Amino acid sequence: MIDFELTETQRAVRDFLHWVAEHEIRPVALQADEEGDVPLELLRRLKELGVTLDTLPGGGASGGDGEAPEHQRNRLAVLAAEELAWGDAAVAISLPGAGLGGPPVQLMGTPEQKERFLGIFRDPEPRWGAYALTEPEAGSDVAAIRTTCRKEGDHWVLNGTKLFITNGARASWNVVFATIDPALGRAGHRVFVVERGTPGFTVGRIMEKMGLRASETAELIFDECRVPAENLLGGEERYRQGEGFRTAMQTFDGTRPMVAAMAVGIGRAAYEYTRDRLREELTLSRPIPRYGVIAERLSWMERELHAARLLVWQAASMADQRIPNSKEASMAKAYAGTVATRVCAAAVELLGAVGLRHDRWVEKWFRDIKVFDIFEGTGQVQRLVVARRLFEPYGLRV
Amino acid sequence: MQVDLKLDEEQRQIVAMVRELAQERIAPFAAEWDEREEFPWPVVEAYREAGLFALAFPETYGGVGASAVTQVLVVEELAKVDATAAIILAVQWLGALPILVAGSEAQKARYLPKLASGEWLAAMALTEPEAGSDVAGLQARAVRVDGGYRLTGQKKFISHGAIADVLTTFARTGGPGAKGLSAFIVEKGAPGVRVGRIERKLGLRASNTAEILFDDCFVPERHRIGEEGEGFSIAMRTLDRSRPAVAAQALGIAEGAFAAALQYAQERRAFGQEIARFQAIQFMLADMAMGIEAARGLVYRAAHLVEEEGRGGGRLTTANRYSAMAKCFASDVAMQVTIDAVQILGGYGYIRDFPVERFMRDAKITQIYEGTNQIQRIIIARSYLDLAPGP
Incomplete structure (x- = not known):
């Protein structure tokens, strides 16, 4: 099912993005983390180079040579995600483009809506779309959202708060999930595109985080926010059978392998850095009895990341072949999130162990990585998804 | 018993x-x-x-x-x-x-x-850029001069290094290896002692961690601790007694994180109930609690043995095995418990509104300082093995 050899295109995309990560992103990453912001200059430059999130998932940040061939979009996307996160994950998720907001517009939007909302990304200036699902009281439990919407003439009126929204404040528009009645559960969900400047829509605070500090994480507040009826994605008839909730979930089938790939990218960055520093330092100093242990730890890091990457590739490959992949996507996300966190912790410990100069890279990766086991569905929810798929054939519900 | x-x-x-x-x-x-x-x-x-x-x-x-x-x-x-x-x-x-x-x-x-x-603050300046857990490899030098010594060298990662009034430090008065080291007291403001960079850290960010530079720093003979050549032994006798405190710090971090996770799990609702009702969360809480209780036993036992064996000022033996176990185990527990606490709080765990992300950042150093956990494992293994000194 998986071809382990990368094609010519895949190799080219990977190599190009690795070059970008190393020469454009790494040089500014530490300062961006320190200042809690990605310089607009860098994002402009990356957009010039064709590195944006426009086409994710599955558009594949294809390095500017146009639309990626349909049958390998997801594989290209995970290769891209790993390389960019290797450069800096906060920069990677701040890249201009529709981001997570793209898939719902693609999946549900009318041709007119697609043109209206996705067309803006043709502008040479960086622009963002964002995806506003999480609420203070609803995270992994998507069905529990409480942001309400009610129809009033040719507008919908939204009330509620969204939290932890990546790029939510700088976005030209947010895809906002709301419910006509919480009692209806999933069937009550509606999906809107809310443009910046819509009356009643304000940005609350920008949240201070442990890691990914350069990435913007916003609170969005909707207070009697009046959204034009034509901003309801797909029009009202689309929602007869719980389409809103399904869209939210479908988005994740494509994005979980990408998030997992980013976790692998961060873990790999920490692993390679640790390996190289130790190699330099240890040949300079006299032999110490821990050599054996260090070698074992390094090979363990490499092994775990490799296994995680293969899970990611499998999930992406299945998506390219239109094979349902929610089990594999969740396995990849749960596994990569867990092992990459351990790898980054080990990197801090191994470099501490030989009394190395203080270095901010591993410290940063250790802070950055943890959220990869949390966002896009926590590790626990991923395990639940896997368990459900495992027991399904036996008619058991978990 | x-x-x-x-x-x-x-x-x-x-x-x-x-x-x-x-x-x-x-x-x-x-x-x-x-x-x-x-x-x-x-x-x-x-x-x-x-x-x-x-x-x-x-x-x-x-x-x-x-x-x-x-x-x-x-x-x-x-x-x-x-x-x-x-x-x-x-x-x-x-x-x-x-x-x-x-x-x-x-x-x-x-x-x-x-x-x-507390009128004066103290710090111990042992670690150097090229010698962390490997104390016998220290390179700072103390050259004998009339009435005392002149110290030259660099000390790294010194907690309270920039604010201490009294530094206890170690330098080489003799040849290479453990036997060539001596211990000294250096008072704040002594000519030739300078604070280098203040480190910026993953955790314990408010704590002061500094580089100390000795440049031909005169130390009177009366400030030498013990005899010449006794430095390694003094460092070891010090570390024999100090490890339980680091283990206790790790234990406390784990307990703080566990308490926060426990409270949050009972308040946060998802899928129609408190998340504490989910087995996945319960398993995590159970593992956290087991780790903490086991660590507590080791930490108290190590402290008890240090107390019993530590009167007088000599080297400890039995206590060291248990101090190493306590430090290593409690800090590993603290790391895992704080990672899991962030996990249980989810997105809220990752932001600075709640203390658990700080606990997670703080926990990491407990696996590293006062002898890395790799060194602790070696100490533990050797306390059971009967090996002649290796190559």
Whole structure:
């Protein structure tokens, strides 16, 4: 099912993005983390180079040579995600483009809506779309959202708060999930595109985080926010059978392998850095009895990341072949999130162990990585998804 | 055989007092100190007022003479709210230990009362850029001159290095290896001692971690601790006694994170119920609790053995095995528990509104300092093996 050899295109995309990560992103990453912001200059430059999130998932940040061939979009996307996160994950998720907001517009939007909302990304200036699902009281439990919407003439009126929204404040528009009645559960969900400047829509605070500090994480507040009826994605008839909730979930089938790939990218960055520093330092100093242990730890890091990457590739490959992949996507996300966190912790410990100069890279990766086991569905929810798929054939519900 | 971990009346009172102090004077401000990366002088002030520094010092020198077990109880209690505050006590005691175990009467009389009251702060400057856990490889040099020594070298990652009034430090007076080291006291402001960079860290951000540079720094002979060549032994006798405090810090961090996760899991609702009702969460909580209880047993046992074996100032044997176990195990537990606590709080765990992300950042260093956990494992294994010295 998986071809382990990368094609010519895949190799080219990977190599190009690795070059970008190393020469454009790494040089500014530490300062961006320190200042809690990605310089607009860098994002402009990356957009010039064709590195944006426009086409994710599955558009594949294809390095500017146009639309990626349909049958390998997801594989290209995970290769891209790993390389960019290797450069800096906060920069990677701040890249201009529709981001997570793209898939719902693609999946549900009318041709007119697609043109209206996705067309803006043709502008040479960086622009963002964002995806506003999480609420203070609803995270992994998507069905529990409480942001309400009610129809009033040719507008919908939204009330509620969204939290932890990546790029939510700088976005030209947010895809906002709301419910006509919480009692209806999933069937009550509606999906809107809310443009910046819509009356009643304000940005609350920008949240201070442990890691990914350069990435913007916003609170969005909707207070009697009046959204034009034509901003309801797909029009009202689309929602007869719980389409809103399904869209939210479908988005994740494509994005979980990408998030997992980013976790692998961060873990790999920490692993390679640790390996190289130790190699330099240890040949300079006299032999110490821990050599054996260090070698074992390094090979363990490499092994775990490799296994995680293969899970990611499998999930992406299945998506390219239109094979349902929610089990594999969740396995990849749960596994990569867990092992990459351990790898980054080990990197801090191994470099501490030989009394190395203080270095901010591993410290940063250790802070950055943890959220990869949390966002896009926590590790626990991923395990639940896997368990459900495992027991399904036996008619058991978990 | 006694296996109860019950506190006596005096310990209960001290712990209750420390808990109140921690709640009132540390907990409300810890996040801000961390954010600003500023040394929390108000904590030092609070400890001075409450007389906490005095716990580890003998009564003869203005101390309280509390047992090693009481000392770890206090560090543990403080670390439940702020690991940086907890380490302030531990660093003071660590800095004073070389004088306690090997100092002359005159040295003890000059330094210990002021360290016990907290009027002066102490630091131990051992680690160097090229010698961390490997103490015998220290490179700083002390050259004998008329009336004393001249110190030259670089010390790295010194907790309280930039703020200490008294540094206990180690330098080479003889040839290579363990036998060539001697211990010294250097007072703040001595000519030739300079503070280098203040480190910026993953965790314990408010704690002061500095580089100390000795450049032809004159140290009078009366400031040498013990005999020439006794430095390695003094360093070891110090570390033999200080590890339980680091283990207790780790234990406290784990307990603080567990308490936060436990509370959150019972308040947060998802899929129609409190997340504490999910087995996945319950399993995590159970693993956290088991780790903490096992660590607690090891930490108290190690402290108890240090107390029993540690009178006088000699090297410890049995206690070291258990100190290494306590330090290694408690810090590994602290790391896993804090990672899981962030996980249970989900997105809220990752942002700075809740203390668990700080606990997770703080936990990491407990696996590294005072001898990395790799070194601790070697110490533990060797305490069981009967091996001739290796190559």
